Each structure stands twice: as structure tokens, then as C-alpha cells.
Amino acid sequence: MMDQKPGNAGCSGSACGSNTASQMASSMQDKLIAGSLAKIKNKLIVMSGKGGVGKSSIAANLAVALAQKGFKTGLMDVDLHGPSISQMMGLEGLLDITPDRRVLPMAYNQHLKVVSMQSLMTDANQAVIWRGPAKTGIIRQFVADVLWEDLDFLIIDCPPGTGDEPLSVAQTISDAKALVITTPQEVALLDVRKSINFCRTINLQIIGLLENMGPFVCPDCGEAIELFKSGGGAETAHKMGIPFLGSLPFDPAVVITADSGTPIIDQNADNQFAKALNESVSNIINRL
Ligand SMILES: Nc1ncnc2c1ncn2[C@@H]1O[C@H](COP(=O)(O)OP(=O)(O)OP(=O)(O)O)[C@@H](O)[C@H]1O
Numbered sequence: 001m002m003d004q005k006p007g008n009a010g011c012s013g014s015a016c017g018s019n020t021a022s023q024m025a026s027s028m029q030d031k032l033i034a035g036s037l038a039k040i041k042n043k044l045i046v047m048s049g050k051g052g053v054g055k056s057s058i059a060a061n062l063a064v065a066l067a068q069k070g071f072k073t074g075l076m077d078v079d080l081h082g083p084s085i086s087q088m089m090g091l092e093g094l095l096d097i098t099p100d101r102r103v104l105p106m107a108y109n110q111h112l113k114v115v116s117m118q119s120l121m122t123d124a125n126q127a128v129i130w131r132g133p134a135k136t137g138i139i140r141q142f143v144a145d146v147l148w149e150d151l152d153f154l155i156i157d158c159p160p161g162t163g164d165e166p167l168s169v170a171q172t173i174s175d176a177k178a179l180v181i182t183t184p185q186e187v188a189l190l191d192v193r194k195s196i197n198f199c200r201t202i203n204l205q206i207i208g209l210l211e212n213m214g215p216f217v218c219p220d221c222g223e224a225i226e227l228f229k230s231g232g233g234a235e236t237a238h239k240m241g242i243p244f245l246g247s248l249p250f251d252p253a254v255v256i257t258a259d260s261g262t263p264i265i266d267q268n269a270d271n272q273f274a275k276a277l278n279e280s281v282s283n284i285i286n287r288l
């Protein structure tokens with residue numbers, strides 16, 4: 001079960017038998033991981049080379065949108081240093097552990113269960129200070145030890161960049177597909193092109209590029225205000241040869257609803273971001 005101290009290198013000598021013990025533990029964990037993954041039909045990694053482009057907001061709203069359509073959905077937050085999913089989903093408290101030391105994900109609603117690093121920490125303001133192997137360890141535990149039921153979708157929210165977390169997820173979940181997020185501006189696209197090449201290097205299939213923070217349509221005058229420019233996502237997807245899944249508008253309601261703990265798509269389905277997201281969700285489903 002989750003011991004919160006993964007990645008302990010232990011004794012390096014072979015004589016004490018600890019190597020054999022750790023190999024056995026690792027192969028037992030491999031079996032648990034295979035068992036968990038066999039019950040999950042589609043795994044999507046929400047990622048971006050750039051921070052703050054809306055990965056977590058999209059992961060949360062996408063998970064709710066899929067659950068609204070009746071899909072059994074899991075949402076796994078592997079942003080170990082800056083988990084924001086619990087806040088965005090209004091989930092407080094710690095994860096429950098069963099007597100046989102398995103972890104129960106938290107229910108957002110009947111169709112959507114959530115696991116986040118935040119729900120393992122007794123102090124919400126505690127900082128996680130881990131290096132690569134420890135991070136890989138906890139991500140493997142998230143898959144192995146969490147009692148996911150049969151799921152249609154597992155949405156995985158990653159931190160920015162092409163570091164340990166997306167790499168560990170891709171290695172642990174070999175049939176996962178990447179949903180790459182960008183904003184329209186060149187500064188974001190520069191990093192996003194690196195993400196696309198990262199996916200190609202590690203043979204992680206890309207389901208497509210989704211643009212966030214596209215033009216904000218003024219509710220009073222109807223004018224489209226390009227806060228982060230426009231069109232960059234579609235252009236980059238075309239140039240990089242990957243599917244473009246849509247553009248989600250900048251919308252202050254996304255900020256307010258994230259802070260309130262109920263994603264916008266669950267509060268106002270007629271809102272411009274929610275409508276655009278639902279169109280992109282259809283595009284995603286059609287590409288699976
Ligand atoms: N379409 C949008 N319109 C307006 N605000 C948005 C939109 N999408 C996200 N935001 C806001 O932008 C900020 C960053 O969003 P979010 O935390 O989802 O990004 P992130 O890519 O997950 O960030 P990080 O890289 O830190 O994990 C948040 O304040 C969020 O509420």
C-alpha cells in the first residue's frame with residue numbers, strides 16, 4: 001500500500017538477500033499494475049511542455065464531461081509537487097485504506113473517482129521533496145494499489161514539462177495516449193513542440209493537441225478578445241502532423257469554478273468554455 005516513502009534504494013549488496021526481496025516486491029507490483037490496467041479501457045495523459053496552460057482545469061472538466069456522458073471515469077493527479085485536482089474537484093480529507101491495504105479513490109460523483117497526492121498529505125501546505133525514483137515509485141503505487149473499478153476512462157493530470165512524471169506514467173501505462181495542451185501563443189507552443197517530440201521519442205501515442213485560453217468572447221458586445229493570440233494551436237498541430245482537437249476560450253468562469261471546487265462543466269453547460277470542451281470531448285472519443 002501507499003507508504004509515502006517510495007524509491008528507497010536500500011542495501012546495494014546481494015549477500016543479504018534484499019535484492020531478491022525487492023525484485024519479488026517489484027514483480028508483485030507489476031502483477032497488481034497489470035491487474036489494474038486490464039480493467040481500464042482508455043488511458044489519457046493530459047500533458048504540456050508549458051506550465052499554467054490549463055492542464056488541470058481541462059483534466060478536471062474532461063473527467064466530469066465523460067462522467068456526464070455515463071462513462072465510468074477515474075481522474076489521477078500525478079502532479080506530485082503541485083497537485084491541484086483535489087481543490088478543483090472540491091475533495092477534502094485523506095484517502096481511505098482497506099483492511100488489505102488497498103487505496104480507495106474518492107468519489108466526486110457516481111461515475112467519477114479521483115486520486116491525488118493531495119489526498120495523501122495530512123498537511124495541505126506540506127511540500128513534497130522527492131527525486132526521480134521516489135516519484136516513479138508513487139506513480140506505480142497509484143496504479144497498483146488504488147482499487148480502481150472497471151473504468152471506461154482514466155484521465156491522468158501531469159505537471160508541466162517532460163520530466164519524471166509523464167515519463168513514469170508512460171512507462172507504467174504502456175497503452176496510454178497523450179492529450180497535449182497549449183495556449184495559442186508562441187512561447188507556449190515552443191515548449192509544446194518539445195512535448196510532442198518527447199512523446200515521439202518514447203513511443204507514446206498522441207491523441208491530439210487541444211488549445212486552451214483561445215479568444216474570450218465578451219458577453220456584452222460579442223467581440224472576440226485575443227488575450228493569448230489565436231490560431232497557434234491549429235497551426236502547430238498541422239505543422240507537427242497531429243490531430244487538432246479544438247480551441248477552448250479564455251473564460252473567467254473557469255477560474256471562479258475551479259476555486260469553488262465544482263468544475264464549470266458541472267455548473268453551467270451553456271457556458272462558452274463548457275460548450276467548446278464538449279465538442280472537443282466528442283473529437284477525443286471519435287479518435288479512440
Ligand atoms: N480557459 C480558461 N480561461 C480562464 N482561465 C483558465 C482557463 N483554463 C485555465 N485557467 C486558469 O489558469 C490557471 C492555470 O490553470 P491550470 O492550473 O489548470 O493550469 P496547469 O497547466 O495545470 O498549471 P500547472 O502547469 O501549474 O500544473 C488557473 O488559474 C485556471 O483557473
Ligand SMILES: [Mg+2]
Binds near residue numbers: 055056084157158
Ligand atoms: Mg496543473
